[in-house]
Amino acid sequence: MTSPMKKILLPTDLSPVSAHALTYALPLAQRLKAEIQMLHVATKVPVDAGSPKTLPTTAADWAAQQPALAEYSEVPISYTETQGAEATDLILEACESEKPDMVVMGTRGSGGLRPGALGGVTISVIQNSEVPVLAVPDSAHYKPIKHIAYATDFNNESFNVVKTLIAFSRLLDARLTCVHVRGEHEYWDRVKRMYYEQLYSLDQVTPSLDLAILHGDNVLHSIQEFARTHEVDLMAMLNRRRDLIDSLYGHSLTREAVLHCRMPLLAFHNQVQH
Incomplete structure (x- = not known):
């Protein structure tokens, strides 16, 4: 059967929330035989994922540090860098230009949504995107979707x-x-x-x-x-x-x-x- 979802867009701010979303996107892409386009969304609002001196600066560098990536080396992944004032606008522009079949985003859930962080813009993307959005809470533990x-x-x-x-x-x-x-x-x-x-x-x-x-x-x-x-x-x-x-x-x-x-x-x- 042909998959209805061949391209997955994974926005990342290089934070642990995005890393958690990646743990869902990789096995899903493997099962659907889909490719992942990783979009580094760099805004004026800093992320809080450790010391700035040790943070990777590109999506490719960040992905290389994720243990889950080695388990799914057969999943095709491309990397794109984008920068602007509003993360939501950048993600919606990528949806328009890249035509993904699904967007996978992380969220911190109640009480953890900071303006500008990807966990905080997931709702805004859902409300404005015509592409299905998979929101992955950072409290969710991955298991196969049955x-x-x-x-x-x-x-x-x-x-x-x-x-x-x-x-x-x-x-x-x-x-x-x-x-x-x-x-x-x-x-x-x-x-x-x-x-x-x-x-x-x-x-x-x-x-x-x-x-x-x-x-x-x-x-x-x-x-x-x-x-x-x-x-x-x-x-x-x-x-x-x-x-x-x-x-x-x-x-x-x-x-x-x-x-x-x-x-x-x-x-x-x-x-x-x-």
Whole structure:
């Protein structure tokens, strides 16, 4: 099967947070048979990764110091240097010019987001990028992705993401569960039937695809509890540019997930093509 993700962009500020993201990007690239483009994002805001006298100054020098790199020497890696005032703008410009299929970024999570550091701009990139972004918390310990949970409200935009995730999960030999937190007046038996009918019509249903309807007042807490009790390795969400009042699954939920989730989060833009 042809991989839907052949090029991975890995922005780095040469910090431990970026190094942790690299530990996810390398095995993922190996499994997807993808290349990694490492983008050194140098801004006016300094990183806090040790003494300036001992810090590497280029992405290639920094990568050479990462133990994980030696384990995945067969993964093609290229290096690019860029400099400017705003890290988010530099990364979005690279997405536009290099056309990656995925961006992998590290984040410190709640309480650890400094303005300018890559952990702090991950949310901004998710909100503005049309490329899927994999946010890797520095507290997450790497393990192979065998179960993906996708938070969905079963609309057409979400359906497009599911098709991409089905192909993605097949390549990883992973299970995919579409998870919805049910509202009080929703008739989800009918919606689930229609959803399966759409998948069947496209020959997309596989034994590794499942649907889960949850009940709870707190959407993120309900999804996180499902992830904890069902051994989920990767959470996926659709990022939408809507007001919080207008959308239960808007980018505010994605932002909270990036801030508080202890597992990697794959965020899709609302214009995923199929």
